[in-house]
Each structure stands twice: as structure tokens, then as C-alpha cells.
Amino acid sequence: MTAGQGGEAPTPPAPGLSGAVAVPGLRRRSRLLDRVSRHVLLAGAGINVVLVVLVVIFLLSRAWPTITDIGLGSFFGSTTWDPDAGIGFGVGMFGALAPIIGSFAVVLLALLIAVPFALAVAVFITDTNPRVGERFIRPAVEVFVGIPSVVYGYIGFIALLPLLRNIAPPGREGSGILAAGIVLAIMVIPTIATISADGLYAVPRALKEGSAALGATQWQTIRRVLLPAARASIVSGIVLGFARAMGEALAVALVIGDVNVIPSVTKDGLGALLQPFTTMTVTITDGVDKLAINPEGTAARYMLAVVLLLVTFLAIILVRLAARGRRGSRA
């Protein structure tokens, strides 16, 4: 299409491939649409950033009163948590040490249980029984993932707690760190297993063959070559499982008892695992009905959320740094 110059009449547009005449307006419209759509799509992707920023801003701003009114010292240093006492009169206590300890204790136990099982699943799928693994175990893992967390909590409540009640000292409900750890472990196994399996798949066949050619048994190859080679994936899977477990609220709430007293290991030994306790997420959840009416308690809960986020992000960043460092040192 050439534009007319001066007083010349514009040349008619040339026919297109199919013999149809190319319409100048249509071309321009398509180009405009192309440009507009690009920006719209960018906006769609950009909303992610907007949301992250918003989340950070709002969480921090709602948590701020903790620093000003309550003081970080008493927040992290005290274990007395009684946020709803005398609402509005400022006599509530906001020591959050107990829930923080509880979160770590529960998640640690969960990982201790989950990691061996997750690795077993990963090794099963990739090495010892790949056919059965792909056809049955992978779909089973997906079903595991799909079950809502409340249902896990509910099953824990109606099935696991009665079981634990039998081995707990009389008078106990069976709820506590052990119950929560078991429930979380089951929830987190699929995450760790899937990522570890991907890492195991990626180990080059040549390494497996090299080990076999030297006379190693299947297990020796798995233990000495495959698992170490997939170490990066396995660690990243564990960290992701850690993050998930840290953030789980309702399933834990249903089986942990929600009592803000740190169980005493020195007094009860292993029985401490069967004492009702709490975590950060549970403490946040049990204030859900008073969010509007208890500003200080709410601020403290937002602070807990901030702590939760910081712990999660820290773990993920550590893993990314470690992965980059290892990749850099390879000659």
C-alpha cells in the first residue's frame, strides 16, 4: 500500500494471497489490537507484583502496633499470651514465644517423619519399581495432595487422637506436638517426594551404569550415587515442605489442642509430645472472630504472620543461594 503523494490519486491496495483485497483499516486495527493486547497481558503479569507489594504493605502496617504498643521485647520474650483479656483496657498480654517454639517443634517433628517416607516414595518411583510407580503411585500422590487440609485435620481428630489417647497419660486428649507432627508429615510427604523424584530422574544414566559396571548392587547405586547426585533437588523439596508445614493452620488447629503453655520436656520426657500446645498459625486462627474488636490482639497476630513469612522466605532464599553457590564452584 503506498500513500498518495501531492495531488496524485492513491494507488488501490494490492490483492492478498487468496485474491481478497487487503483492507487498510483492518490492518491498522490488528496492529492496534496487538499493541493494546501486549499491554493488557503485561498488566496481567504485573498484578503479581502489585499483589506482593500490597500483601507486604498491609501485613506490616497491621503488625506495626506490635512494635509501638507492645514492644518487640515482650513479644518475643514472654510466653504469657492472653490477648483478649480486658479488651480495650490494654491489659492483654502478648508474649508470643510459645507459639513460635510450637511451630518449629511441630514442623521439625513432621519433617523427621516425612523425609524418609518421601525419599522412599521417590526412590520407588524412579528406581526400584518404575512401572508400578508411574501407574499407581504418582496418581496416588496427586490424590494425597488434593485432599483439603481441614479433612486431614478432621481425620486426625476422629482417628489419630483416640489412638494417641491410649498411650497418653490419663486425662489427656491425645492432642499435642506428636499428633500435629504426624498429620503435617502426611500432608508434606507428597511435596518432598515429587520434587525429589524429579531430581532423581535428572541424574544421568551414565552415572547409574558406571556404578553398576563396577559391581555395585542396586541399593548401593541408589545410596552412593543417585541420592547424592540429586541432593540439590531433595534439599529444595525439604525446604518447600518446611514452608508448607509452617504455614498450615486448620489441620494443625484440629489436633494440637490450642493451649498456650510450653510442654516441659524435663518434667514429662516424651510425654511432652502429648501435651496440648499451639503454633503461630493456630494462634492466629483462634483470634479470627475478634479481629475487628481487639486491635492489639489483632496487631500481635499480624506480627505472628510477619514472623511466619520471614521464616519461610529466609528458608527459600537460603536454598536458592546454596544452589547457586554449588553451581558456581563446579569447574
Added chain:
Amino acid sequence: MNRRLRRNNSIAIGVVRGMVLLLVALLVWMIVLMLSKGWSELTRGGFYTSVPNIGGPGGGIGPQLFNTIYVLVLSMLIVLPIGLAGGIFFAEYAGTGRVTNLLRRASETLATLPSIVVGLFGYAFFVQATNSHPSRLAAALSLTVINLPYVVRISEDALRALPPALREGSLGLGATRWQTVSRVLVPAALPALITGAIIAAGRVFGEAAAILFTGSNFSLTAHSNYSLNPFDSGDTLAVDLYVFRIQAEPNVVTDARQYADGVAAVLVLAVLLFNVGARLLGRAAVRRLQRTA
């Protein structure tokens, strides 16, 4: 020497297999437990239509079921277009520069947020900042925050999985980028996109923590009575299960326990259906791709 090695080998592999077997048995047992306990409720027609009646028989999950579907549809309507847009951007338009990196990092960060934190944010932003009360719209918006990274990733993967010949063919005929995307690529990726949508819907179905903070009114008895107003609050099934535990005493009142079993059974059933549905569609997607390749 060799005998010991062989024995260790057999033992170790046996242990691995045993552990996996244990997990599978656990899964089966959990599903069977839930379905069997809730069976009497599941098969009672009135269960799906009547309102809860704690302390007495004959209650149902009518309003909660309605709310769940309502919130599901609402949140899908919001998150699918935005997520698809983001996914298209990453797959077709994005470069490898700093901006793209930032966007990707943001999406990944969003994905790591625990749902309870999203719930708190949802309360602060969608409820408090707008000077309103918990509503199903707020719940749907919070669910968007949770699901957005997932939908973006699914969309991007679906588009990237398409054979480059498709793209090149369209561009080679003089189509613009947008025409290629809208007329050729998205339709071709549709099965994979639908599968992803179903999985995302499954996650919404089971989500409780975020909705608890943004859309719930914490009681089983106050309902929205099947209202269509997005600004009304309401409990979904998953929230219901949790709230119920707090409010009622399942150890004491047997009907209450039965009710909870029914709710749990419905949730488990829904998960299985979503899973099977997504899997069947996944297979159709693969077959479709092979035909266009």
C-alpha cells in the same frame, strides 16, 4: 562377602517398598474411612438441600454447598482471565530481561504465601480497607491471590508445550502476535488449560483458612439463605467442617458428629471427582496435541 551385600540390598529395597505400601494403605484407609462414615449422610437426599440442624437429626449442607459453588464460580471468573493473561505474557511476549525476572519472582513469591497469611491480608485489604464486612466477594478475591500463581504457571506451561510449528505457521501467514495467540495458540492449548482450571477449582473447593478470615461469619446457623449477593457472607464446606468443630461438641451429640462426617465425605468425594476429571481431560489434551503436531 557377596551374600551379605545381597542381603543388605534385599532388605533395603524391601524397606523402601514397605514404606510405600504403608503410605498407599494409609491413603486408601483414609478415603474409605471418610466415605463410609459419611455414607448415611451422603445417600440421604435431604442432606444436600436442607439447612444444618445441630443438636437434632436431619440437618444438611444445602447453604454451604451453595456457597461453595458460588465462591468457586466467582473466584474462577476472576482468577482465570488474569492468570491466563499472565501466562500468555510469560510464554509469548516476555523477554529475558530484568523486568520479566521481577515478574516471575513476584509470581513465585505469591505462591509461597500460606493461605492463612493470605486470609489475614484479605481481611486487612478486602474487608477492613474497604470498610465493609466479611463477604463472599472478599473470599473470592483472596482465593485469587492464592490461585493466581498457579493459573499463570499452568497457562504458561500449556502454551509452551505447543509445537513451534503452530506459531510459525500463523506468523508466516502474516498474522500479528495477538491474532496468533487468540486464534491459534489458546484454542490449541484449551484442553491443558481446562485441566489446569479444574485442578485450581479443586484447590478452591478445599480451601478454608483464607475464606475463614474473609467470607465467613463463624456460625453454622446464620446463613445467607442461598443469596446471590456477593457482598453477603457465607461459609463454604471446608470452613464449615472447621467451624463446626469449634462450635459443636462432636463427642457429645451424635447427630452433630454424623453431620461432620457427612461434610468430610462430601469433600473427599469432590476431590476424587476433580482428580479423575482432570486426569481424563489431561489425556484428551495429550491426544489433541499429538493430532496437531
Added chain:
Amino acid sequence: MTAIERIQEPVALSPVPQPPRPANRVTPEAVTSAVDSPALKMSVHNLHCYYGDFLAVRNVSLEIPAGKITAIIGPSGCGKSTVLRSINRMNDLVPGFRATGSIMLDREDILGPTSDAIAMRRRVGMLFQRPNPFPTSIFDNVAYGLRIAGRMPKKQVAEIVERALERAALLDEVKDRMDRSALGLSGGQQQRLCLARALAVDPEVILMDEPCSALDPIATLRIEDLMRELAGSVTQIIVTHNMQQAARVSDATAFMLMGEGRAGELVEIGPTVELFRNPRDRRTEDYITGRFG
């Protein structure tokens, strides 16, 4: 004598008179009597290899004289690697693989039902096409075979590792960085490391599957020199698509070709110089003179 010079030297033949040999028959006696060592380390009898239903190798019979280097040559896809990998039962790792016939190592049939593949692989080592060191230190790579065999005092392990590296002509280059990652070595060094790793368990036979195809010419010649040094104490079987290499390095050569149904067959086997100067089979002659393949 370097590898290149050797090609000019006539091979010392034993003075045993040669019986008249019909055109296409492979006679074990021909090989044994021609090459100056009557002992057979390994022999393959009527080997058939199947991948599922597909016959990949048909009726191959070979004799491997002890302490000598036997080469298997032929165009791509003729089954030479399959035969080699059957000799140390590496093909067991491939699902659906089946081998019939017998493979004798000294007096034991490796393919027999009571045979212990794992123990056998310590007597029959393998070098692969691409060097495949483990991503650990140089020391740990060489010590691997020792450690999986059982407990051994650290001092003994260190001594054996040193000796193996020496035999592989690598010790001088790595002796002050044994703790560093093996992946920091060059391609040629890595392959010599893999050789040291194989030598550490003191194998009687070493199989080499095109060990130099990923290496530059200088590294290749070093490996060939090492092979000559090892001959006498170790029996070697090398698969190569490089005829010149086979002519340079081996004492006996077997020529394989893809036959009907795409199954590999043995065409001819004999002392290397004879095979190259005076091939008995027309097909061998065609291959050697480059008329195909």
C-alpha cells in the same frame, strides 16, 4: 613401541600350520592358533539378544584370548555394543532385554541361572563411550569399587588408589589434587580416571565401548598406549567404529554387520593383521576398503 609404529610391525605368528579355511566359516581354532596364546579368557557361544520381541543380535560366537586385545568393528547399528554389554550383563538394566546362549568366563557361564552378575562385574570392568566419573573427588571415584566391595583399612585403600592411577598414567597429573572434584579434569583425563576406577578392583577383563569417540586424537593415542601396557595382565575387548584404531591396537578383530531383519551378525573373526590384509569374507573386504559403512 607406540601405537602408530605398531601398525607397520608384522605380528609374530606361531609356526603352527594353518588348516585350509573355507570362505565364510568362523573357526575358533583359527583365532587361537594364530595368536600366540592358547588360553581363552572368555568365549561367547550362540548369543542371541532380544529387546522385547526384536532380535538385535543373531547367533554370535566369539573367542577372547587371555591377555590380548580383541576388537569388534562394524558399521553403526550392527549390534557390537549390544554384544559387549551382554558380556558384563549391563543389558540387564534395560527393561525387556533377553539374551540366550552362553558366555563363558573361565569355566563359568555368565548367563547361567546361578550366576552372580554383581560379583562378575568386579572381574569384568567397563569403560564407556563418554567418560562418566561420579561428581565426587578424584580419590573417591577410584576408591568407589573398593568401598562397595566391603570394608578395607584406609591405608590399603589409599595404596590401591595410587597404584590404579599409576597404571592409568594419571597419577602424576592429579597426585596433589586428589580431593578435588573429578569433573574438573579434561575429557581425556576423565576417561583415564574411569580406567583407573575400573583398574582399582583388579579386573581380569576390561570391556571398552568406543572409549575414545569423545576424545581428541592425542588423548586417544594415550588411551591406546595404555591398552598396550595393560595387555598381558588384563584381557581387553574394545568396540570401535574406527578401523584404524582397531588395526593399531588389537591382536584379534571381529567384524559384525547388520543382517536380515536388522539383527547383527558376526561375519568374520581373525588375527588383526590377517583380517585387514587378507579378509576372507567379501563383506569384510568391502567394509575395510570403505566401499560402505
